[in-house]
Amino acid sequence: MDERKAPSLSGQQPKNPGDLTGDLCAVASELSALRSLFENRISAEQSYLTAAEAAHYLRSTKQTVVYLAKRTKQLAFHVVGKSMVFSRTDLDEFMRRIRRAGAHG
DSSP states (O other), X not given: OOOOOOOOTTSSOOSSTTHHHHHHHHHHHHHHHHHHHHHHXXXXXXXXXXXXXXXXXXXXXHHHHHHHHXXXXXXXXXXXXXXEEEEHHHHHHHHHHHHHHHHOO
């Protein structure tokens, strides 16, 4: 009978089953680090929104968002190619300003 042990993640044979716990913790740690990198990448990609996405975010229409950005200059935007994009932080600041102005008159 050929008794083979499965190789551990480190490439070495575990001395006893308790050694697998250390390997599993190392894998869990690496997965956690990869997950945070992935989430940071997603949040960086989602920090700029198109006019339609900004309208949805502000619960408004695309026409109103474009009007606020171009005509009234109340909403900051950037031009990427031929598209307007809006920073999520700028949209949040705009909402704070609107709420403050609405609360005071």
